[in-house]
Amino acid sequence: xxVARVACPEAAGPLEDYAARFDExxxxxxxxxxxxxxxTGLLAPRDRNKTLTGLAGxxxxxxxxxxxxxxxxxxxxxxxxxxxxxxxxxxxxxxSDPATAPHADGVLVIDDSGDRxxxxxxxxxxxxxxxxxxxTDSGIVTVTTLWADERVYYPLHTEPYxxxxxxxxxxxxxxxxxxxxxxxxxxxxxxxxxxxxxxxVADCFYxxxxxxxxxxxxxxxxxxxALKPSRGTWQYQAEAYTPKDAAAAVGWNGLDDxxxxxxxxxxxxxxxxxxxxxxxxxxxxxxxxxxxxxxxxTTDPETLPDKATWYLATxxxxxxxxxxxxxxxxxxxxxxxxxxxxxxxxxxxQSYKQVKDELGWADFQVRSATAIHRHQTLVNxxxxxxxxxxFDQPSTGDSLNAPSPGxxxxxxxxxxxxxxxxDTTFLLAQGPTRRPVLADPMATAAALVESMVRQAxxx
Numbered sequence: 001x002x003v004a005r006v007a008c009p010e011a012a013g014p015l016e017d018y019a020a021r022f023d024e025x026x027x028x029x030x031x032x033x034x035x036x037x038x039x040t041g042l043l044a045p046r047d048r049n050k051t052l053t054g055l056a057g058x059x060x061x062x063x064x065x066x067x068x069x070x071x072x073x074x075x076x077x078x079x080x081x082x083x084x085x086x087x088x089x090x091x092x093x094x095x096s097d098p099a100t101a102p103h104a105d106g107v108l109v110i111d112d113s114g115d116r117x118x119x120x121x122x123x124x125x126x127x128x129x130x131x132x133x134x135x136t137d138s139g140i141v142t143v144t145t146l147w148a149d150e151r152v153y154y155p156l157h158t159e160p161y162x163x164x165x166x167x168x169x170x171x172x173x174x175x176x177x178x179x180x181x182x183x184x185x186x187x188x189x190x191x192x193x194x195x196x197x198x199x200x201v202a203d204c205f206y207x208x209x210x211x212x213x214x215x216x217x218x219x220x221x222x223x224x225x226a227l228k229p230s231r232g233t234w235q236y237q238a239e240a241y242t243p244k245d246a247a248a249a250v251g252w253n254g255l256d257d258x259x260x261x262x263x264x265x266x267x268x269x270x271x272x273x274x275x276x277x278x279x280x281x282x283x284x285x286x287x288x289x290x291x292x293x294x295x296x297x298t299t300d301p302e303t304l305p306d307k308a309t310w311y312l313a314t315x316x317x318x319x320x321x322x323x324x325x326x327x328x329x330x331x332x333x334x335x336x337x338x339x340x341x342x343x344x345x346x347x348x349x350q351s352y353k354q355v356k357d358e359l360g361w362a363d364f365q366v367r368s369a370t371a372i373h374r375h376q377t378l379v380n381x382x383x384x385x386x387x388x389x390x391f392d393q394p395s396t397g398d399s400l401n402a403p404s405p406g407x408x409x410x411x412x413x414x415x416x417x418x419x420x421x422x423d424t425t426f427l428l429a430q431g432p433t434r435r436p437v438l439a440d441p442m443a444t445a446a447a448l449v450e451s452m453v454r455q456a457x458x459x
Contacts (some may be wrong), residue, residue, distance in 0.1 A: 005029070011036040014392060015043070018385050021093060025085050034075030035378075037068070042359050042382040045444050050360025052076070076371045083370075083377040087157065090381050091193050094154060099391040102195045106149035107344050108221075110183045110202040112161070113353060114141040115362035123369035126163030131205075132353065140362075142376065143179050145186040146352070147195055148344050150457055152387060153352070155380045156195060157186045160372060180206065184215050191219065198333075199316060201345045204228045207313055213292075217315055222330040224341045227294075227311040233284035243311035244304065246281040246294055252301040261301045264336045266343065269456045277301045278335035280318060289321045297339045314338055347457040355448055359383060390449040 006029045010016045019036045026032045041055030048054050053061075056068035063069060094100045114130030116139045124140045145156040159182050167173035177185075183206060199222040206212055207225030216223050232240030251259030261277040268274070278297040280288035287293065293316070298309035316333035317323035324332040333341070356362075359382050364375040 008032040008036065011040055014389055015039060015385065018388055022086060022089055022381075025089060026081055028079075030071065031075060031079055031081050034072060034079065038072060038075065038378050039382050039385065041072075042379060043385070043444055046358055046360075050363040051365045054363070055360075073366075076374055077366055077368060083374045087377050087380065088193070090377075090384050091156065093388070094384055095194060097388075097391070100152055100154065100387055102147045102197060103149070104196050104198060106147055106197050107199055107201045107224075107341055108156070108187065108190055108195060108197040109146045109148055109153075109345050109348055110143070110187070110200065110206050111146060111345075111348060111352070112141055112143045112179060112205075113356070113361075114139050117362070119367065122367045123372055124160040124162050124166075126165050128161075128163055140372075141179070143182045143186060145183075145190050146348060147190075147197065148348060150344060150347075153344075153348055153452075154384050154387060156193070157189045158373075158376050158380065159186060160369070160376075180209055180212050184212060187216065187221065188219065191221075198222060199224045199314070199341050201225065201342055203345070203349075204231075204311075213313065213315075220329055222314070222316050222333075224295075224312050224314045224316070224338055226342070227313055229306070229309070229311055231311075241283065243281070243283055243294060243296070246283045247279070247296040247298070247301075247304055247309070247311070250279045250281050250296065250301070258301070262335055264297065264339050266339070269454065274299070276339060278339055280335070286313065288318050289323070291315060291323065293318060293338075295335060295338045297335075297342070310339075310342060312338060312342055343457050347452075347455060351452045351455045355383065355386075355452060358448060386445040386449045389445040393446065 008023070008029055011019050015036070019032075019039065022035060023032050026035060038055060041057070042050060048060070051060075052069050052072050053059065053063045053066070056063070056066060056072055058064070058066040058069050095102065112131070114128070114132050116130065116133070116137055117125045118138050119125055122140075125138060127136055127138050128141055129136050130139045130141065141161045142158050143161055144158045146153055147156055148154075161179050161182060162176070164170040164173070164176055167176050170176070183202075187200060200216055201223070202225045204226040207227050208231055213223060213225065227243050229244040230242050232242050250261060252261055253259055258277070260279045260281075262279065264276045264278045266274045266276055276297055276299055278295060279301070281294045281296050282288070283294045285292075293314050295312040295314060296304075296309070297312065298304055300308070314333070316330050316338065317325075317328055319332040319334050321332070356379065359379050361376070361379050364372060366372060366375065
């Protein structure tokens with residue numbers, strides 16, 4: 001005999017429509033309610049850390065035993081639900097929506113983020129390099145794949161790296177995996193999910209490793225990956241020939257005689273333009289007509305400034321070169337296209353961490369690997385919901401750029417700040433509630449996306 005499901009208390013506004021699409025993945029009412037409450041807490045304006053007490057709207061210390069906090073603790077740590085299935089449903093929604101569906105001109109970004117965390121009993125935590133802080137410290141590092149173009153980006157899969165100290169045999173343990181191995185596995189997951197792109201892009205931590213690039217090539221992926229300027233070919237010490245040496249060998253005699261350099265015009269979202277220079281160079285067996293090209297992009301070919309010069313390895317063939325042939329699975333890419341593809345990664349580098357912080361990515365206070373991964377999955381759901389809300393707004397302009405959320409008669413503006421004198425009499429509550437509730441977070445979702453759109457990369 002089938003028993004009808006008990007109706008779940010609805011979330012605020014469009015969050016209910018989004019959350020309802022996940023209901024079949026949760027077998028119990030408490031799980032469906034926990035999913036809505038957790039997302040609401042993540043999306044609420046950030047006035048303190050989004051720990052479990054913060055997500056439930058309880059006091060930081062005394063409120064830890066509050067029923068709402070305990071309910072969320074159980075939902076995150078003990079309740080039986082599959083975070084992988086939740087993430088798969090999140091990706092299904094993104095891939096099926098024309099506004100966010102991946103296409104062949106975008107990129108798949110490999111990224112990792114490090115956050116400070118203490119506690120030897122906490123999964124994945126150890127002394128390791130935290131790129132955000134530029135030093136080795138106690139923390140947790142998570143490898144992430146994201147899909148992006150110049151308009152939208154979102155995480156695909158995430159997996160925390162577990163330091164060798166957590167394993168009985170250290171790095172020789174059969175269960176130990178490097179960040180490179182995790183990255184390759186996540187790219188394979190993206191392929192299984194049906195994600196398409198022009199190229200996989202990554203910074204020099206991943207780009208400097210031949211094995212990872214070889215695995216991407218075997219998987220049929222194009223790639224544009226950064227290299228360290230000092231990465232040498234197989235020579236010793238002073239004889240080593242580096243990407244920076246290769247860039248200098250291209251030749252530059254000034255604007256009237258740029259040698260092998262070509263201008264690349266970058267037009268940014270705010271309308272300003274920058275003139276960059278790009279060139280194909282040679283490094284060992286890499287070259288313009290090789291299976292791997294070395295592309296240099298810089299604002300100044302004469303001085304090659306460290307912070308404005310990219311050294312890029314790509315397997316996208318040169319237009320008109322010997323590998324620009326019908327049998328090559330990758331369409332040829334000129335210098336401007338290679339620069340465009342890698343430039344998308346900088347959008348994520350600039351804004352992704354800030355938005356994750358706003359959503360409480362590193363605020364969790366749980367110890368088990370299961371609870372940590374569930375928290376990250378729920379943050380990614382909140383992140384994706386923000387885009388869902390943005391594109392669902394009524395638009396009278398360009399469909400590629402959803403309108404900025406502005407104040408309305410029903411919008412009291414920023415918390416505690418009315419949008420006009422007339423709003424000072426706006427009735428916030430119709431009466432007392434039976435229990436504490438969180439504020440409607442919908443305006444926050446649109447504001448987060450608006451901040452990302454303003455930082456979008458060059459067109």
